[in-house]
Amino acid sequence: MPVGYRAIFRIAPNQDAVDVAESLLRGWLREKLSKNRRGTLSTADWDGPGVHVLGPAAELTVIHADHESDASKRRQYRFVETNAGGTWSVSIYGLALPNSRDHTQTLVIEAGLEDVDESEAIIRVDPPRIARHLLETFDVRDGQTVLHGSPKKIRSADADEIYDAIADPFRTASVIVAVSPGEDLDDRWTEVVKSLTRQSVGVATAFVVSAAAYPQFSALLPASHAVKPGEVRTFGPRAVLTDSNDSYKHRILGPATLSRSIRGGRVQGHLPNVHAETARLRFAQAELPGDIRRSLEIVSRAALLSDRSREVEDRVRRSIVEPTNDGMDDVSPLPVVPSSVKPAVDFERAAGPGLLARLGLVMRRWLKRDSVDVESVEALDSMLTWKSEEVAVALEQLDEAGREQSELADRVAALQQRSADLELDLAVESARVIELERTERFYRERLKEAKRFDDLVVATDPVEWGSPTSVEELVNRLTDGEGEHQARQFVEFTGPIAKALEVDKRDNLGRYAKLLWEYIRVLHDYASLRSSDSIAGSVHMYLTNDDAPAGHKCAPSNHASTESDPVLNTPAWRRERVLPVPDQVDSSGFVLMDAHFKISSRDTFAPRMHYFDDTANSGKIYVGYIGRHLTNTSS
Template identity: 35%
Template sequence: MALGYRAIVRLDDSDDAIIAAESQLVAWLREKKKKGTLETADWDGEGEFRLGSNARLTVVHDTERPDGSCRRLYRLMESNNRGTFTVSLYALSVPRAKSFPNTLVVDVELDVETVDQAIRTVAPPRLMRRILDSHRAFDGRMPLTGEPQVVRKIDVDTVQSAILDQARTASVIVAPLPWPDDEEKWRALIRELTSYSVGVASTFILDEAATAILQQSLPQSHQIEKAVIRTFAPKVDIESPEDSLRHPKLYPKTLIRYIRRGKVRNELVGLHAHASRLRFIERDLPGDVRRGLDILARVHAEAQRNWDLERQIVDAQSVIQTQEPRQDPAVATPMTRLSVLINRWLGDDWAISDSSLTKLDELLERRTFEAALRHDELNKAAEVREKLENNIRELRAQVENLSLDLAVAEEERRKYEREVVVLRQRLVASGRVELVYVEREDSVWDPPDDILNLLERITPGSEHIVFSRVEFTGDEDKALEVDVYEPTPRYAHAFWDFIHVLYDYAEGRAQGAHFRGCPPLSDERRDRWP
């Protein structure tokens, strides 16, 4: 099973997560029954309930804790011609929480091999749209709705605050109107485009006046444009021009190419939502949500073991009853039942005696101890799994940050390469062709292939020429972590280029070269230059 959809909904403080979850689940299941996909929509309390030939509902209650918190899990597993879908609804009620005391989480899994396959196949469940339509829902301070919101100039602050909200985990989709009239047509188009983003993004359609106001509040790097649909990821940093690379744009020409008979093709719908959905699946969750899901995972595992054990006991009892001769209850005595018990556990060679009872007691005590030991091992394994999953999410977050760094570096490299090409063309055009030639760099400046070798060149004991001007004074252990996360020499080469620039600068200053913004060194200062 692969997770293809996850959404986190923070309810208004006046709501109760348990009540909201059960009321919306009941309505959703009854809707499915009415459509004929379920035979019944009824369940009562905790346990496993068959709702149809291919549908099973599992309900797990975490016992109320001393702080008054309650958590429940409702999981519907349903099979159809597209595969087996598992929809999980988590209700987390923590009355004493400083923020977000009531939270709902909706997950959808599909029996495919990869997350990408699941994301492409799984649409947001109707249950999520019902929740968003029936309750005031938020992500951070940003309102979450199941429909795109049309924003006029009077409400443009809502969009600005949503974009800049550092607490949100969902995306913000801004879709300025391309024309002043026919707003309904644009709204219908955006609704289709963002249909796979329900629950993981808030969509705002801005009229002309609202667009103009928002444009004035955003820097050039984070600008919105008429008819250009922009998706703002969480943690927007408008002070950083490089941050703009994290917030992609969908241009009108691309959108038009994917419209057929007035409808947006599914390929674009899935692609547009992919990054927003993947972030919820692969990145770490808010701490309170992670704790709630971990608690319910353990409670569910414990309940599942108990249910499986009860079924096995019932099955074993039924086999025993069919194998043993039926006894008249009036004739059966405690001694005859004890004899049957001893024969069942010790074999037919044992009769009722002190030794057989001692042996039976030892056997049952051993089995009880083994069961307790297995129970502890399962709990420890669950804790290890949770830690590993958290580590994976942290690593994925680091990969995403490194990918952004790479994108920024690639953008800078592209600019510099263009500058080099233009300057060379100007030199050739001015007849100074000899200045275009660049001598081959000395082999001493060949880059190292990992951070370990790079550090050897800039730490005490190095005989490399660079150490005469550049010395590393940081934490070597932290620097070496780069080799753990990046097996290729890409970062070692990039850092070496930076070190080479530092060396050239220091060498030039020592020789009296004048750099823009730096006064030339006096003789006294040159003597003291390292």
């Protein structure tokens, strides 16, 4: 079952992780009793290892993997429930390792959803309530950083706590910092941030900086890592505050994007899921710390043996058929009788001395019995049945392990290919940068020779044209709402937002968003020049014409004015490129968008941005698609 949520909780050494896990679990299950609102369980009672049925479609499996030699306790509590939304699981691992050198008491909580892929599980699986209960009840730390169940409001005297959390080199959870936009909004802002971070419980700790505390807080951070009023910034692990380039790792959610999702004083829609996704994925995909990995392997082996024994027992029970005499009247009875009864049949004559002696050896070898009687034969039959089913179950488990191994190998191969693709992209970009630097040096020397020193000064981009940190922010700039950007005067996004957000999942540093924004600027300047009749022709002509008026441009090789004939002549592929536009552009609400910009050509994802040039009519360009490379001969 794909893991959609995983969090690690290190608690104080004077606590017992197993006792904490069981206490929290019992309380959580009681909340789910059918007598409570939205409850589904018939009972919340269970005791000891094994499988416990708690409701019509709910069961709890408890696994013990304790070792007396080192007084360690490793337990798994796996709750599985099926409802209209699917089959859901929550696993709680209690790891009490009193002789461990570093972490003696740890809990791990996982949640998953059956029959979906990992990316969908990350979106659909909410953090279990038990995770918030744990954080609100116990002192939980990640490195030296305290994890909170709800955003902690920071006053002036507490500003250092945020700095210490951001700079903590040992933390693995994210640190979310939200600065209040104004003193009279502190309380409302706290509620907004609480609703925004509800999907980040356990994988991040959040701080709300009050307006009064902002001066003290802002003085602690360099400008590159600053958080402004109204912004929410997520600091990932291993932040290097002395390196300005490190700031790109720590994303900012701006007030315009945030405000678009606030309804009734709470953040609604998909934004909480998207905001939490990077941190959730990191915990779900990253290699576990060594102590936890080893403990979970021990528990996994114990669970495998438990599952095998339970399955064998069930199969043996189903295979037992009570003997009858139907149709057996003419069959001579087996010449084996209870040992307490004198045989009515001469075994030596009926079975032969060799067979009987051999049967006696079998009994002594496998059952440690000296007599050949009905009880011994039945015991031998039971043992053989058990072993036969045990072998069958073990073979099935090996087959399943083989399939999982094959899937993992495929994933590793795909990741290796993607790594190779990215390395090639990097090599191409590096070569381009070297050539651009050479060209720059050439022209700078020419300008110096001509004593045109004023022309050596390169003006900085206006602040409003700064690159977005995510594709989501880019889309918000080009659609209706408070985040609307001046670029929307000429460029409008009309495509499916969900497809665009998939690009963010592939790019934690926002590189794709920056490149896409460069292409948006190309389209904006092209459309602006068209509106003033400064140029004529298509986007590609604008990019390839060195005599065109000054405007933002990109390398012509990053643009395609149309698709190949095989794509346009294949109905299914062509339909993928028929994308939405306003009704005033086309009465059907759709047009073919074969022109597109290319971010990368090295992998099957290879993001694309398809657009329709309507500058001759509405004066605008409509971007109908940002996302994974649409189907073609190579995908």
